[in-house]
Amino acid sequence: MFINEELECVVCCYEYSRSDRVPRVLHCSHTFCAPCLEKMSKLDGGIRCVSCPLCRWITCTPVSLTLSGALWVNTDIWDQILEEQQWRKQDALFGNSSACVQKMTSLQYATPARKK
Numbered sequence: 414m415f416i417n418e419e420l421e422c423v424v425c426c427y428e429y430s431r432s433d434r435v436p437r438v439l440h441c442s443h444t445f446c447a448p449c450l451e452k453m454s455k456l457d458g459g460i461r462c463v464s465c466p467l468c469r470w471i472t473c474t475p476v477s478l479t480l481s482g483a484l485w486v487n488t489d490i491w492d493q494i495l496e497e498q499q500w501r502k503q504d505a506l507f508g509n510s511s512a513c514v515q516k517m518t519s520l521q522y523a524t525p526a527r528k529k
């Protein structure tokens with residue numbers, strides 16, 4: 414659950430991706446997707462400022478750099494995007510998710526019997 418939340422941008426609630434929603438880290442170490450960072454950024458003279466929606470920390474980068482050039486990619490999330498995609502492929506191939514649902518159902522089934 415926590416992992417899934419981390420893989421989503423809290424601003425737009427879309428999952429990060431390696432192409433259009435690249436996870437980028439602000440100087441306060443909060444991560445958002447690149448399109449949201451672009452939207453949140455404000456130009457102020459020769460400086461681009463991004464105010465973090467979580468902690469209000471203002472990250473300033475030079476306008477001469479693009480946001481993608483000035484901010485680091487969150488490599489932890491980047492790596493997890495790859496793993497996620499691989500897991501989904503495995504689920505589709507071996508039907509892992511349906512096996513998981515069966516486990517859950519049998520667990521729920523077992524609980525009332527134990528109470529008696």
Ligand SMILES: [Zn+2]
Nearest residue numbers: 422425446449
């Ligand atoms: Zn976003």
Ligand SMILES: [Zn+2]
Nearest residue numbers: 441443465468
């Ligand atoms: Zn922050």
